[in-house]
Amino acid sequence: MIHDPTQGAFARALRRTATPGRALAGLALGVLLLVLAGCGAKTGSLHLPPEDSSVAPRVDWIYYFVYWICLFYLGHITLVMLWFLWKYRRRPGVEPQASPSHNTPLEIAWSLPPCVLVVFFFVYGFQEYVDISTPPADAYKIQCIAKQWDFRFVYPNGGKSKELHVPKGEPVEVVLESEDVIHSFYIPRFRIKQDVVPGRFTEVWFTATTATKPGEHFWLFCAEYCGDSHSFMRSKVIVHENRADFDAWVKALAKPLSGEEVFQMYCASCHLKTEAALVGPGLKGVYGSKRKVLDAETGREIEITADEDYLRESILEPGKKLSRMGREFPNVMDPSFATKLKKSEVDAVIRYLRDELK
């Protein structure tokens, strides 16, 4: 049973594939591959989320360029391997046939196409990258302060928010700084990501091309592991239809925050509005309750009533008295609220705890 590879299997395989059933199967496979690739990129595909920034379509183009070439390589490697496996499977009485154990021209020939292809990958990738990493000079600047475990945004007029608001169709540059460890600013729908490194400023820019519908938003994720609540460190990104809309929104921000807004923005990452604990104790019903606390100065247990003074002290000088004897919770409350919050905002949040979270 000696085989001549040029005569037998390949020709027979061709003949066999030419039946209607196989043609259909082939077609189905082709369709499947197209679906896998995803043509309607604007609405998102199996691979990539919708494209909502100016760089996204170009990044996706490169992604698919690389993807198709890789699929071609995987495909032919697998098929040739399966073909050999079938054709040269061990059968009684059939000995392996002699063939050269190396062939320099062949080895060079199959090394060349990958060498050329990676040059294309490299060049496309780096050209687009230079764009992604160079903000235009006229970009609208927003400051972002990342800390465990949220992002905070400061707009040019001093207004602050937890959600990122931007106008559609205009380049926006976000200047990033971190108060503690490394975080990363990642908006998948915009295809951008930039680490936020303590001790230095980094920046990232984008032009949003889709406005978010009322009640909807894009996600901003922290993509660099930053501790316990890393996966909770995400913000909403809201794209306003036009600049006028956006400006009106920013203007309204400059007012001092209401008690509820302060709570949402500064406290909700650690405290729930119920009695259940998160990083810190739930704050429902704290006001007016009698509680045993650990006085950090004397190290003794004292009983107090949680009045306004106690709440104020808890917010402005956390750690001075530790709730539940300092046993259940780590003493990690942010010590800088005295500078971060306006006095009226501290009053407002205390009123909120007193009136709304009874």
Add this chain to the structure above:
Amino acid sequence: MSLDSPNSYLKKTHCILGYKGQTGILSYLLTLDHKRIGVMYLISTMTAFLVAGLLALGVRTELLSPEKIMVTPQQYNRMFTLHGAIMIFLFIIPSVPAALGNIILPIMLGAKDVAFPRLNLLSYWLWIVGAVTALVAISQGGIDTGWTFYTPYSTSARPGVIAMAVGVFILGFSSIFTGLNFMVTMHKLRPPGMTWFRMPLFLWALYATALMQIIATPVLGITVVLLGVENIMGVGIFDPKLGGDPVLFQHFFWFYSHPAVYIMIVPGFGIISDVISIHARKHIFGYSFIAFSSVAIAILSFLVWGHHMFTSGQSTVVNVIFSALTFTISIPTAVKIYNWIATLYKGSIQFTTPMLYALAFIFLFTIGGLTGFPLATLATDVHLHDTYFVVAHFHYVMMGGLVIAMLAGLHHWWPKFTGRMYSETWGRVACALIFVGFNITFLTQFLMGAQGMPRRYYTYVPEYQIYHQTSTAGSYVLGLGFLVMLLYLVHSLFKGRPAPANPWGGATLEWRCSSPPRYDNFETTPTVGDPYDFSDLRYDPSIGGWISNDAPVAAGKAS
């Protein structure tokens, strides 16, 4: 001792590699025999693999839902940190060189032992001390930094981290000593006639690995010392609060850990080259290309570390340079695949368990390699970095690549060092389960990552749930595959058919001595031929193995 029949030899042994007059646990723990040291490494690293694998199943189970299923965020973070750290430092890095390498390398060379048997034993005990230190660190307050230990998170008041670092430091020495030992062994103990280009490719791969271990691992040591200096003496190196630079840590870390990635995978290339050739009864195609590419990879691996940091804020120019260098290392890695496939051409391919693993390796490693391209391409990496796409990519390379190659090698050499055959049927079943489970688990993660799911997340937005559930389901199949493997391998130790000297028809020297080998491996120094020339071997059904054409039919004497 007569080698006439492998069975008679086996009857005189008490346990795996139990030698006459050398029984008892102490004779094992203090042995200078490379095979026993290798077996101890094998048991230790496989235990680490088991623990880390169970942790992975825990992580996957928690991810079935964005809500809490069984652990808190903090426990979850500790779990994935331990999974990564144990897998990398206690399993992947030592598994092939230290475990399989120790068992096989000297026999492949026709030598009696490695060049420095005492250093070898020291390496093993350093490994144990390092592992125990790390375990103590963990029990002293969980470590939740990720296996990458990025500063300043890792140094902000986490006492366990320093202890863990000390453990890693000690493990580093174990790795360096093993590398040195192997290198000297290959230089000095090759038998007459074995020129560099007559060495089996597994040895070339171990050589390249040793080179990287010796050059890269000291950097890990230095990093750990700097961390200590900062923490204890308050000198600002990495911590921005003290005037240090956290990105500097990433440079140090990846300057070691990128070569380490190749320390992990290159020995796998060696195993695959040998297994494919032997089980297809065909001379390896392009021997010198494969041999040189291992060395080329070893050198280039020192020049690409920056590609882990494209989004860290390092300068654009630096990123562009690292991207270009990364593409250069992809070529020698990728083209090898063609060599392996060309080896199959006109062969006589037998679908034994080791071969199935080797073939699975080709498929999985190809995917792992190809998905490196969108990560090396700068524009797409910005989107994909630190998402599940990266997680899937390195699992295809590390697990689909190295672990599968290690399993190929384990099944290939199992009869040699245990003297027992395992059940082929169950071997194939386990291989199929592992292959299918692995692909379900990690193909899904490519899609999830490209959709924007960040890695190391305890909770996630609901859009990603379906991907997570599919991936978790796959991981259970994978776990089942490993369970089956554990059962039949252990079973084979007690009930397995005694192994012939050469069950697969290999032409490298380790197949010339009995299974298991005697204490000093060979009675006489074997003569060396082309390691990939199988024409001199024929199958003898009466012993279920291969013998030399000149051997008389009845006796299974293979020399």
